[in-house]
Amino acid sequence: MSPSPRPAVDQLSGLAIKKERYLLDDLLGSGSYGAVYKALDLLSNKERPKLYAVKCQVKADANSRRAMYQQREANLHGLVSIHPSIVTLRETFETENYLCLVMDLCDGHDLFAAIESKAFVGRTELIQDGYSQILDAVHFCHKNGIYHRDLKPENILVSLDLRRLYLSDFGLATRDVESKTTGCGSGYYMSPECLGSKAFRLRSFPNGPTDVWALGVVLIAMVSGRLPWLRAELADRNFEAYITNPFYFVEVLPITAAVNVLLRRIFRTRPEKRIPIPDLRQGIMNLDTFYVEGEEVGESYLEVVGEDGEADLSDGFVHAPMSPAMIGSGTSEEEEEVITPETRPALLQDSVPDVQLDGGNAAWSDPLNAVNDAFIGIGSPCLPEVVAGDAIAAVLEQEVRRMFVGVGAEKAKERRVGESHRGCEPTVRKVAGTRAGKVAGEGVPWR
Known part of the structure; x- marks a missing residue:
C-alpha cells in the first residue's frame, strides 16, 4: 500500500x-516552500488560551543546500530572538x-500594510519611535555577528496601535562579515554593491553596511509612503x-535639509563610508520634524503600490511596487571588470560635504543655487518603462558551492554560467501567493 500524499503546505489548517x-x-x-499559521497551544489554559504563529x-x-538554509534560519533567529524588537x-x-x-x-x-495606508506619513514622533526600534533590533543582530540581508517592510511586523515593531524572517541571514555573492535580498532595498552592476561591483563587500542601505529605503517608505528608486543602479534615472x-x-519629497x-550619509555608494547605526539612531531622534512646514506628500511623488506588480508611468513618475525577495548568483568576473575600492572612481555623491547640504528648514528654496554648477538638477526625474518583479535565481548558489564543492569548481561553474547568460534578456516572473513567511495576527485592516 502506497503512502498517503503529503498535504500542500498551505492546506494544513x-x-x-x-x-x-x-x-x-x-x-x-x-x-513556495512554507506557510505561516495562527496556532492554538492545546496545553494552555482553556480560559486563557495561548496563540502562536507557526511557520511550516x-x-x-537531508544534506541539501535548502536544508542547510532552513537550519541556519532557525539557529540565527534563535540567537537574537531575546531582543524585545525581534x-x-x-x-x-x-x-x-x-x-x-x-x-x-x-x-x-x-509594515508593508502600514506603509500602503500611509499610517506613518506626517507623524514624526511615531516614525522616530518605530524606526528606532528597528535600528535597535538590527544593531543587536550586528553586535552578535548576524546580518539580516533582507530588510524590508514585509519582514517587519507592527502592532495594531503602531507602537511596537518587530524584526522577523531570518531566511537570508548570515554570520559572514563579508559577501562575494551579489543579488541576495529584495531588489528595491539592495545596495549598489549587492546588486553588482559594473560601476559598483566589488570582489567582496561588508554585509553590515548593506543592511544600513536597506534601512534607509525603509525609512523613506515610512516617511513618505514612496520608494526612492527601483534599483540602485546608474541605469535607473532616479538613482x-x-x-x-x-x-x-x-x-x-517634502523633507527638511537635516533629513x-x-x-x-545612509546612501553612500562606498559601503565603508555609510553611517553607523548608533549615529543614525541619534540623528533620527534629534530631528524636530521630518517635514517642511506646509508641504504634503502629494500624489506626484514616487508611489508604492501593491504586490500585483503594476507600474504606472502616465504621470512621468514610477509607481514602484515593493518586491518579493529575490536571490541571484550574480555575474561572473569574466563578464564584468571587478572594481576594488582603490580603483573605483570617486562619485559626486561621495564627495559632497554634509555641511553643504544642511540648510536648516529652507529645503525648498531653490537649493541648486547653493552648489557648484557641476551638479545636475533634476526636478522631476522620469524613469523608462519598468517591469515589476525580479528574476528569481538559485538560492545563494555561489555560497553553497564554496562550502561543499570548493573554490576551483566554483570558478569553473561561474565561467559556464557567465557564458550561458551573455546576451540574455532579464526574466520577469510574477510571484504567486501572499507574502511568504510573515508572522501576523488578526486585527482591523489598515485601510
Whole structure:
C-alpha cells in the first residue's frame, strides 16, 4: 500500500502537530516552500488560551543546500530572538514532512500594510519611535555577528496601535562579515554593491553596511509612503539623479535639509563610508520634524503600490511596487571588470560635504543655487518603462558551492554560467501567493 500524499503546505489548517500540541488554524501567509499559521497551544489554559504563529516549511532533503538554509534560519533567529524588537522564536521541531518554527504572534500586520495606508506619513514622533526600534533590533543582530540581508517592510511586523515593531524572517541571514555573492535580498532595498552592476561591483563587500542601505529605503517608505528608486543602479534615472544631485531628496519629497543630510550619509555608494547605526539612531531622534512646514506628500511623488506588480508611468513618475525577495548568483568576473575600492572612481555623491547640504528648514528654496554648477538638477526625474518583479535565481548558489564543492569548481561553474547568460534578456516572473513567511495576527485592516 502506497503512502498517503503529503498535504500542500498551505492546506494544513485544522491539523494538530507535535503530538497534537499545536492546532493550526488560520493561514496567515504562504510561499513556495512554507506557510505561516495562527496556532492554538492545546496545553494552555482553556480560559486563557495561548496563540502562536507557526511557520511550516516543507522539509528539505537531508544534506541539501535548502536544508542547510532552513537550519541556519532557525539557529540565527534563535540567537537574537531575546531582543524585545525581534519576533521571539519559542521552539523548532520536525514532523515527517515539515520543519516548524513556533513564534510569538503579533496582534497587527506587517509594515508593508502600514506603509500602503500611509499610517506613518506626517507623524514624526511615531516614525522616530518605530524606526528606532528597528535600528535597535538590527544593531543587536550586528553586535552578535548576524546580518539580516533582507530588510524590508514585509519582514517587519507592527502592532495594531503602531507602537511596537518587530524584526522577523531570518531566511537570508548570515554570520559572514563579508559577501562575494551579489543579488541576495529584495531588489528595491539592495545596495549598489549587492546588486553588482559594473560601476559598483566589488570582489567582496561588508554585509553590515548593506543592511544600513536597506534601512534607509525603509525609512523613506515610512516617511513618505514612496520608494526612492527601483534599483540602485546608474541605469535607473532616479538613482542617477540622486548620484548627481545632492538635493535630489528635497526636490522630490517634502523633507527638511537635516533629513537630507541623514539620507545621504545612509546612501553612500562606498559601503565603508555609510553611517553607523548608533549615529543614525541619534540623528533620527534629534530631528524636530521630518517635514517642511506646509508641504504634503502629494500624489506626484514616487508611489508604492501593491504586490500585483503594476507600474504606472502616465504621470512621468514610477509607481514602484515593493518586491518579493529575490536571490541571484550574480555575474561572473569574466563578464564584468571587478572594481576594488582603490580603483573605483570617486562619485559626486561621495564627495559632497554634509555641511553643504544642511540648510536648516529652507529645503525648498531653490537649493541648486547653493552648489557648484557641476551638479545636475533634476526636478522631476522620469524613469523608462519598468517591469515589476525580479528574476528569481538559485538560492545563494555561489555560497553553497564554496562550502561543499570548493573554490576551483566554483570558478569553473561561474565561467559556464557567465557564458550561458551573455546576451540574455532579464526574466520577469510574477510571484504567486501572499507574502511568504510573515508572522501576523488578526486585527482591523489598515485601510
